[in-house]
Amino acid sequence: MKRVIAIIVFILSALLTTAQTQSTEFTKKIQAESAKNVEDKENAKENEQNIYETGELQLAPNLIVSKISFIGLKKTRNSYLQSKIKKFTGKPISQTDMHGLETAIQLEGLFEEIKITTEQISESEAQITISVKEKITFIPIPFAMYSDSSLMAGGVVMDTNAFGQKDMFMVGGFFSADTKTGLAAFSKSPKDHGIPGFALFFSGSKSIPLFKNLDGDEVLKFNAISFNTGLTITEKIGEYFTFSNRFNWKSYATDENSDYPKAQPESIKEISTSLSFGYSKSDWNGIFMSTNSATISAEFGLSNSEDEKFRHPAGFSFSIGSQHPVATPRLRIYQKFSGYYGQKNHISSWQKQSAGAVNILPSKFSTERIIGGNAGFEIALKKFSWGMISLYSEYQIVYTQNTDEKYEFEHGPNTGTKFYLAKIAFPALAMGLAYNVPHHRWQFSAAMGVSF
Secondary structure (H helix, E strand, O other), X not given: OHHHHHXXXXXXXXXXXXXXXXXXXXXXXXXHHHOOOHHHHHHHHHHHOOOEEEOOEEEOOOOEEEEEEEEOOOXXXXXXXXXXXXXXXXXXXXXXXXXXXXXXXXXXXXXXXXXXXXXXXXXXXXEEEEEEEEOEXXXXXXXXXXXXXXXXXXXXXXEEEEOOOOEEEEEEEEEEOOEEEEEEEEEEOOOOOOOOEEEEEEEEEEEOOEEEOOOOOEEEEOXXXXXXXXXXXXXXXXXXXXXXXXXXXXXXXXXXXXXXXOOOOOXXXXXXXXXXXXXXXXXXXXXXXXXXXXXXXXXXXXXXXXXXXXXXXXXXXXXXXXXXXXXXXXXXXXXXXXXXXXXXXXXHHOEOHXXXXXXXXXXXXXXXXXXXXXXXXXXXXXXXXXXXXXXXXXXXXXXXXXXXXXXXXXXXXXXXXXXXXXXXXXOOEEEEEEEEOOOOEEEEEEEEOOOO
């Protein structure tokens, strides 16, 4: 009888132990039963009071994260993502930055849904599982727009996750009464272990460029045929810094326009190189991405023209920005300041108002020297299945060289709305209305968040 009772007790104990391997009490039980002396019992008691909790699971804090796996990948390569998150493995789960892991995945901009869970896979190891739903990354974009009494139409085809490695390509064209432009681009992001990324760009255009001064008056118009090709090599330095070297070749042929027969810029051929150093650090709060960023760059070129044998153009630029939540995750404050200083540049290299982080200037205005900034608030109104709508309001200031080489100070408010697309790997669309106080002028603007 005693033997039967002992066997029954043994079977019940085995069943109980098997069931407990699926519950959060497993770790506590193992620690308590394996404590053969006072020191082991004290350690077990300390560990029992320090439980790492993820979702509905509780895991012992000393488990080592040995594996991170993805569920739901269709186009994106697992090897590409693993190279971005390898720093989150090899540490105890209590020391693993789960929030930083989610931010790293969100920064890729490839997924509309991200869910992170953990599980114990052995007595000493844990696994992190990331379930994702990919965005649409192959995007045809036809468009038409009306601006400054002219209609422009065209379209591009782009893939923001080419080859499943977040490579990007784009090909397209734009057409209007005075402009015909074709372009193509391909970029590959740098890898963390010393392999640089690169970007190739080509464009050809036949156009009638029109330049306006700060008053909105036309000051120059001519015929032009241009070709532009460039190669940029980018190296990642550590986690937050990048270094880029760009090589560019440009051909710009001009012909006089009957409206401005004496204001024709010369035709040129130019080669140039630029060096850029950038910093960016981000954090995801579930609504907005908080970011601190800064970039400085210098460009030097050599050009020849019909008017003078050689010219040595140069340009220097900077950009500093930040955006952070305040009071609630749905509200953030942001600011950005940037500028450009050029010398001996051909008019085709003059900068638009965006080089001064503003849009209160005439859309056809260009300058060789500008500095400006904006500061404001953005609030998330509502999330939908297709994305999120927000409202923003900011104030802009800018100090720039006018077409007569005099410097002027401009300022004014800008307010509008942004659309963040959840299902398409396309950063954002924005529309706003700005008011230039000194010139008492309203100006509508629209922008798309794509850059190469």
